[in-house]
Amino acid sequence: MSQPKPRLERIWPLLPGLAALLVTTLLLLAMGTSPIDAYSAMWQGAFGTSARVYSVLAFLVPLLLAASGLLLTFKAGLWNIGIEGQIIMGAVAASWVALRVQLPAGLQIPLELLAAMAGGALWAALAGILKTRGGVHEIFGGLALNNLAILFTNYLIAGPWQPPEGGSFRGTQPFGAHALLPLFENSRLSLLSLALAVVAFAGVALVLTNSHWGLRLKALGQNARSAFLLGVSSNREMLLAMAVCGALAGLGGGVRVLSWFDSLRQSISGGIGYLALMVVLLAGFRLVLTPLVAFFFSAVLNGSITLQLRTQLHSALGDILTGVLVLLVLLFGNYERVRRAFRRRRSQADG
Amino acid sequence: MQVHLNTIHKQFGSLVANDEISIQFEPGRIYGLLGENGAGKSTLMKILSGYQQPDRGEIALNGVVQHFATPRQALAAGVGMLYQEPLDVPVFTVLENFLLGRADDGQRPQQSAKALAQLAGRYGFQVDPHEHTRELSMGERQQLELLRLLAGGAEVLILDEPTTGISAEQKDLLFASMRTLAREEGKTLILVSHKLDEVQELCDYAYVLRKGRLVGGKQLPCPNQELVDLMFDELAPRPARQTAPGDVLLDLQHVSARTPRLELEPVSLHVQAGQVLGLAGLEGSGQELLLRACAGLLPLSGGSLRLAGEPQPDWDYPRARQHGVAYLAAGRLEEGLIAGLTLTEHMALVSNAHGLLVDWLQNRQLAAQHISTYQVVGQPESYIENLSGGNQQRFLFAMLPQNLKLILMEHPTRGLDIRSTDWIWEQLDRRRADGTAIIFLSADLDEIAARSDQIAVFSGGRLLRSVPAAETTADELGHLIGGAL
Known part of the structure; x- marks a missing residue:
């Protein structure tokens, strides 16, 4: 077999993207829709007006916060699937402060955000303790805690926090205006939250590239046994990584109730945690790519809402596009791996 | 079935595990395959059983050249291997494990159970088809695996260190069944071992590997000394060295430890500052457990440990590090260094x-x-x-770190060339001269004899004896670790 050309290797990362676009296009054609119309509707939906751009950014905030946290846990070799629950518990904790605590203007919102971080951190630490003390894999512990968090939200909405006019299963009563994040130009975007997300991502980037803690997490993720023998206290670092990730995710949950919505809702996260997992996987755990991919996801998902209004296609098309993309990248994104698998197949066929 | 291995060559990186080995096994006989650790026995047998593929060379069964990509293909051709750790599924019942990996022949469970009982009866094994495999002892799991291989059509049976971790009665039963298989059923048996006594007791012929090469064969029984001479290089004369050992640094009183596979019987030893203690023994004889217990990586199941006179009741690895104890494991990239950094x-x-x-x-x-x-x-x-x-x-x-009190090492120079080996020991000598005590284990008897001040010999989880290196000889060490004394 001849050596593949290096040029192929260079453009390789683009191929899964093109393939995903092709699959989605074929799907659109099969449904009798013009792909050009559909994609332009998506583009319009995401960037057509300034209000839509703000919406894309507002959706990006919790996604980027969660993805930043996941960069830490993935670096430590942890699969923090429980991130969805951590977002939810952050939302719950922020809601508690918003509903039950009255503070002067300058303290109300900081306390809500701190509570959100504490809520997420606690839920993440629980998954971490289940792993380090109980030997429960973080994937299973996380999934269980996700469900518990959803049940807990439903209980709060239907029970103690139900609106005075009677229990609805949709949400609590709206928080007072003083408890909500100030919004930018009538959009759902809070500039403060966007700034926090950017700072959080920058902080994570700094930790991962230049801090002793980041190096310890990397060592742990690459080889926990060797890291332990070289003096890394694995349990402590794992718990810490989980807690920090949870705090960022929780902050994202807080932002959801305090700006995107104005109350605690039934599906307060709506899968942003799982989406963040996809973002980080698609970015291949690379720092620079993570915010770009998160932005792309946010744009596609917001754009597909307009798509539904314009073309009568279900907005799930955005989910399909992103889902197919992640799948293709995971399968074929790694050039070396594809080449090795191809060779192995060849040699087996020859043998 | 006649087995012919022809110029088998296998290399792992720069390490030549099998160097053009040609060897023949005849049906109806029991062969011993001898050699110290790392001599290439396991690699050769893994190649024969399809677990690994050779870089070069071929396998012929009854004169027909075979290519095995998997153990399953090898078994289909008639070669089965019993690994040190049987390949069973603990949560399955005996019967389920027995049927595992076999084509469904449409038999009802009762019929299969009957077939299993019948087969077991032929060799005097007692098996309950419905017992869970995790409840079985190592010896019983071996019996089950052996039956599974036989039912799968094995004509050539390879047993890798089968007597590690089984009782004396189980060993007798195993040996009796092996004799039946060879003498009455005409099967070809290969016993991989480094225990000379067992090989002498059971086998008709012994092949000896050393450093990846076939160095000879002997009709058995023969004097143990002839086998020892083949297995080990001649020991170089020990370089004279002045040792001025200091105070007692590490003091072990009746220390015991256990893993699921092996129990270390109580050991009392001490090491002085600046002293080198070599732990000799076949792999899995207990010396690894002792070393890991000293490093705090394995909890003591009994006894006490003192470091520089201080009792250490809660000894663990982080504490050991704090006290200036370093531990270097055999697998450098598994336990020590971090790939990707x-x-x-x-x-x-x-x-x-x-x-x-x-x-x-x-x-x-x-x-x-x-x-x-x-x-x-x-x-x-x-x-x-x-x-x-x-x-x-x-x-x-x-x-x-500088100023260590104690360095613990597994196979400090395994796989290294002479230059690196000398360099490593130069470094260690320098540390020793500064008062650092060293405890190491090695499969290389030369290394143990040449580098230690004191030598502790282990066998079957027991400390056989501890002797000053100056008072022991090559023969003695070889015999001791072969269990021949």
Whole structure:
């Protein structure tokens, strides 16, 4: 077999993207829709007006916060699937402060955000303790805690926090205006939250590239046994990584109730945690790519809402596009791996 | 079935595990395959049983050349291997394990159970088809695996160190069944072992491997000495060395420890500052357990440990590190170094800097400095897994803190060339001269005899004896670890 050309290797990362676009296009054609119309509707939906751009950014905030946290846990070799629950518990904790605590203007919102971080951190630490003390894999512990968090939200909405006019299963009563994040130009975007997300991502980037803690997490993720023998206290670092990730995710949950919505809702996260997992996987755990991919996801998902209004296609098309993309990248994104698998197949066929 | 291995060659990186080995096994006979650890026995048998593929060479069964890509193909052709750790599924019942991996022949469970009982009865094995495999002893699991291989059509049976971890009665039963298989059923049996007594007792003929080569064969029984001479290189005369041992540094009183496979019976030993203690024994004889217990990696199940006179009731690895004890495991990239990290990153990881941020420039300089001091072939930016074994070991030494009290090592020079080996011991000697005590285990008897002040010999989880290195001889060591005394 001849050596593949290096040029192929260079453009390789683009191929899964093109393939995903092709699959989605074929799907659109099969449904009798013009792909050009559909994609332009998506583009319009995401960037057509300034209000839509703000919406894309507002959706990006919790996604980027969660993805930043996941960069830490993935670096430590942890699969923090429980991130969805951590977002939810952050939302719950922020809601508690918003509903039950009255503070002067300058303290109300900081306390809500701190509570959100504490809520997420606690839920993440629980998954971490289940792993380090109980030997429960973080994937299973996380999934269980996700469900518990959803049940807990439903209980709060239907029970103690139900609106005075009677229990609805949709949400609590709206928080007072003083408890909500100030919004930018009538959009759902809070500039403060966007700034926090950017700072959080920058902080994570700094930790991962230049801090002793980041190096310890990397060592742990690459080889926990060797890291332990070289003096890394694995349990402590794992718990810490989980807690920090949870705090960022929780902050994202807080932002959801305090700006995107104005109350605690039934599906307060709506899968942003799982989406963040996809973002980080698609970015291949690379720092620079993570915010770009998160932005792309946010744009596609917001754009597909307009798509539904314009073309009568279900907005799930955005989910399909992103889902197919992640799948293709995971399968074929790694050039070396594809080449090795191809060779192995060849040699087996020859043998 | 006649087995013919023809110029089998297998290399792992720079290590030649099998060097053009040609060997023949005849039906109806029991063969012993002897050699010290790392001689290439297991690799050769894994190749024969389809678990690994040779780089070169061929396998012929009854004159027909075979290619095995998997153990399953090998078994289909009639070659079955019983591994040290039987390949059963603990949560399955005996019957389920027995049927595992076999084509469904449409038999009802009762019929299969009957077939299993019948087969077991032929060799005097007692099996309950419905018992869970995790409840079985090692010996019973072996019996089950043996039956599974036989039912799968094995004509050639390879047994890898089968007597490790089984009782004396189970051993007798196993040997009796092996004799039946060879003498009455005409099967070809190969016993991989480094226990001379067992091989003498059971086998008709012994092949000896040393350092990847077939060095000879002997009709059995023969004097043990002839086998020992084949297995081991001649021991070099021990270089004279003045030792001025200091105070007792590590004092073990009736220390015992256990893993699921092996129990270390109580050991009392001490090491003085500046002294080198070599632990000799066949792999799995208990010396590894002792070393790991000293490092705090394995809890003591009994006895007490004192370091520099201080009792250490809650000994564990972080505490050992604090007290100036270093531990270097045999698997450098598994336990010690971190693949995916550069040399500079390793330096930064072990540097005790308390600052938040890493000073990459300084760590890079430190790495470069160690690279030149310890003569490592590599760059600060090199990933550690891209270094050769010898250079990895040098770098591990470079990362050791200064002023250690005790260094514990498994196979300090395994797989290294002579230059690296000498260099490693030069470094250790320098540390020793500064009062650091050293405990190491090695499969290389030369190394133990040449480098130790005191030698402790282990067999079957027991400390057989502890002798000053000056008072022992090559023969004695070889015999002792072969269990011949």
